[in-house]
Amino acid sequence: MSRLYEIQKSMRSKRRAALQRGVIAILDIGTTKITCMVMQFDPVVQMRASEGLGAVANHGSFRVIGVAKTQSRGVRLGEITNMEEAERAIRTAVQGAQKMANTRVDHVLVCFSGARPRSYGLTGRTEVATGTVMDQDIGNVLAACDTPPIGEGREVIHAMPVNFALDQNPSLGDPRGQIGHLLSVDMHLLTVDQAQLQNLILAVRHCDLELAGVVSSAYVSAVSALVEDEQELGAACIDIGGGSTSISIFLKKHLIYADSIRIGGDHVTNDLSVGLRVPKSTAERLKTIHGGLVATSMDDRDLIDLNTNTGDWDHDRRQITRSEVIGIMRPRLEEILEEAYNKLMAARFDTLPSQRIVLTGGGSQIPGMEGLASRILGQQVRLGRPLRIHGLPQAATGPDFSSAVGLALYAAHPQDECWDFELPQMRIGEKPVRRAMQWLRENW
């Protein structure tokens, strides 16, 4: 925990350094595409935001000055499988974004959807030392959380205090400055596979970039796709991506649950490719142009040419109806949504006060998605697009960019995590020289 704490803390300080320099990049490593955005920060607005003007004031503090996306290579199910290929893809995206921004970026925030995220709810309680809750008490109560056995080869990427309770008051966002006796905290812990995380970190390092944070894409796509009251009252975000589908639940503007299903749009393409005996590129084209989920009688008459190139005339000149395409796509998407529903139910989503579900990600663009989703997930379903952020080109405003946009928002205004507070053992066991050295390392 202590090593992780230091790593995360150093990434936080790198993020701050990048914001001071005014330029930071975000990298959304997906299975189908890798997106890189370069953002420019106005340091004045940023400073005001840190004084507590809140998320809305913060929203205008940056603008996107460079966006590039490239077809993802060497990534499957949101995890890096071929290191070299993935590096090449990251290089392509970063270079494109740098070129558009006409500036160099050194710090990058990364989000990814794979690596089997797992959520834990933690509670901790402690006595308030002085009678008034100070920063130090927060650190104490966070340190007092009993860490669950997260398993071998797992790593924590998010540890967010979600809710504080002080004596009889059960829900406090920020208890600092309040008078009380017994402080308790609910913390949300998100773990991922360590090896995958390390691969990712290594791939970014190989591209000469400094990592300023690693975020789960389930979290950030919800940040951009859920509107504020949904985040406050409770909502789930299902991001149907290429290789995996991420699920996250928000309550009181905090992530309380995140998970991912290892099925996504690529599997739909694969089904089409296998079912229609066409190459993957043709299947992808069929899916995006003729894809659908609800067949009508019109679709039986809608003939689509399968222009394959095998040399066999009869095979190449086949025609299929759109209903056949729908017939292949629908079961797979039903599977995805049912899987998501099961995950949500397992997370006791039905006990939340509001049960809105927002679908986003590239997969949510399939025509008829809303109808299918409301049949499986219930009536409170809508399709979500990411928030509009300043300077974002039109091409990057679709739902398939919701995790990239969310990561941009997160880069500007991250939520407090466990490592933003001084934990007690750090205060006691610190060695001044080592701290100074670390400070030097981080800042030069």
Add this chain to the structure above:
Amino acid sequence: MRPIDRKEPSLGDLPNSVSEGDAVAPEHEARPAQFEPTSSEEFRRAEIATPADLEALKSSVLAKIQARKEETPNIQPLGEVASEKIEALFGQSAKTPTKLGPAPSKMRYKFERLWLTPIFRSMARTALPLILIMGAGIWALSQDDMRESFTQKLVEARDSLEQRPEFQIELMKIIGVDAPTATEIRNTLNITFPVSSFELELGTLREKLEAMDSVASVDLNLVESKLLEVSITKRRPVLLWRKGRELEMLDQNGVRAGVITSRLDRKDLPLIAGLGAEDAIPEALKLFKAAGPLQNRLRGLRRMGERRWDMILDRGQIIQLPETQPIAALHRVIALQATQKILDKDVRAVDMRVSRRPILRMSEVSAEMIRTLNTQN
């Protein structure tokens, strides 16, 4: 059956010619002229051959083509095509490119990042060329012979520019003066034509000319780039000033406008004399104008003690004018003359220095006579 003319081979003949050494099957001749290598003996062999065999086969085929080419020169273009085809057929095993996605190479990526670094870019764009140019300049100037040749080149370039016909001035035209003065001006300026306009300093020329007595002001113009036009405004002499033995002509401002030797040369100009006369030219001119009926008797004005005028008439008569308001005093004298004819009498001087009280000075003889008359009465 079509007879085959060996001298005019077509593309379809090539496989035949290749397998010339073997027995030529008769159906080859009947086949349409088309390149079908798969039916050929060698090409069938090629399918199972090792790379070394293929190489040998390829060279033998090329050699045969070469031989054919030599014996029939007009085969050449087709032969080229055929050899390319063989290249394409036999070169198949060369390489299948490994399929990688498009990406910048590591070096390129690093360089691009470096190039996007502002300080590096500004250094490479401004500082580096600046340093290079300065270094080259300093190195060149530190070489003595190079510096010399450089200055020489500079001088030569300047000279050649100055000597261009566009800048040559061939003539001088003097406007506004008569011939002798023009000659005098030419002598003063002393320019030998043609001359480059770079060598003429108009300011100096103007100073030289304006130093001349007879010149009031000068305009120097380069007309049509060939002609130096000197337009001169002459000084207009209004007075003669006797200065010892010589006579100076003065203009309105009391500046010398020339010298004459004899009063008879300029009888039209009134004459003044005395020290400091040149400072009171306007007053003198007014007095001359005011002289009116005395004009034909007037000889001139004499400055007395650098403060007042004496008007000299003929017969040695003098009108002594006051320092202030001399014209009023003169008018008074003229009035006296008109009423009492005082100047017709034997008066030596009319003293108007105190203008309220004119005093007449008689000649000695007349004064004696008057005294005798008075004593007799």
